[in-house]
Amino acid sequence: MTNPVFELYGFWRSSATYRVRVALALKGLAAKEIQVNLEDGEQFAPAFLAINPQGTLPALVQPDHPPLTQSMAIMEYLEEQFPLPPLLPAGAHARARVRALAASMASDTHPLIVPRVRKYLTGPGGLDATAWRAWQTTWFTRGLQSMENRLYADAATGAFCHGDHPTMADICLMSVVAVAKVFKIEVADIPTLDRIIARCNDMEPFARAEPALQPGSPREI
Template sequence: MKLYGYFRSGTSYRTRIAMNLKGLEYDYLAVNLAQDEQLAETFKTLNPQGLVPVLQADDVLLYQSPAILEWLEEVYPVPPLLPSDAAGRMQVRALSAMIGCDIHPINNRRILQYLRHELSVDEAQVITWCNRWISEGFAALEKRLAADHTRGKFCYGDTPTFADCYLIPQVSSARRFEVDLTPYPTIVAIDAHCRTLKAFIDAEPMQQPDAPQAI
């Protein structure tokens, strides 16, 4: 398998975590977003949206990280990253969507580049923008996670799920954008635990081969 991604891309990061948790081997092919390589026609033949990640598995070409994670779960069901019951799967998907639909897209690179270059927003205002939406999303997520008294050290249950694959990259992004994480002790505790596990450590942005060269 070949995974096209960028070291600091949150969607690439969550996909790496999921693949590592599944114990899958893959070739990592860097697409430098800082140099707009995702907009090159050669890459757009893989994904016309010009977005990472893209996963190539034999004759199957996969795009959009939520769909990639679902495909991984169906094709490589062990170890599972979704609970066995319908209610549990709904909970994990809902937690994932809180991050993947309502926090991450507002703060991803192309939005921030539009703010900087098209609307002439300065860097301090960009940080303020990111802080606002990450903090608002984390406040709701913290309440959900803290209210689940059956939860172990992860977002749901006692093993990693999709929700953890989504959460850890978003916490990294929050730290990058100087978000005060003090109000979110449950999120911080889950993040700290996950970062002790090899699958998460190996997926970290600075562990990727393109990290030293890209900005």
């Protein structure tokens, strides 16, 4: 059976789009990526709101199916429909561990630094550029150092966040790391993460998903 060719609505810098981009690539699935410029407000254009009324990215469209939204739900869908190679380990406890690690990045860290938060904090919230930079640095640092503390002494940690194969936890970790790199924010004292990040960077699906390589990314990054 031929795998479908998806349409992926995303933005070059979007951490959530990065997650789906990597998940598709790890599973050997093709997607035509359609850029929706978050900085220009294209996510609120009627044409995109018809795809995702929430006005957020990503959205994944499969022929003859309604659009799918929310990166974590999309990855779970891909895991169910295209189970090999798996993005979740065997066993209920192991799967819960991976989901928890993934959520610590995708649900606890990433939402604090998205464009709509920046626009509010630097508008009605009254933060200047220096204060916004401090906000970003604080939450990137706390999120990644918390992940380090969870992984470094855990026997379930292997070459990757869980065992010796990449899972959703690694995808979500790298989605935050990729955006921190765009903003030139470095986090110290995360040796376990640094080792896992280096391993992921050596894999083509992660390397190809880098924001700097996507259409629309500015040359200076």
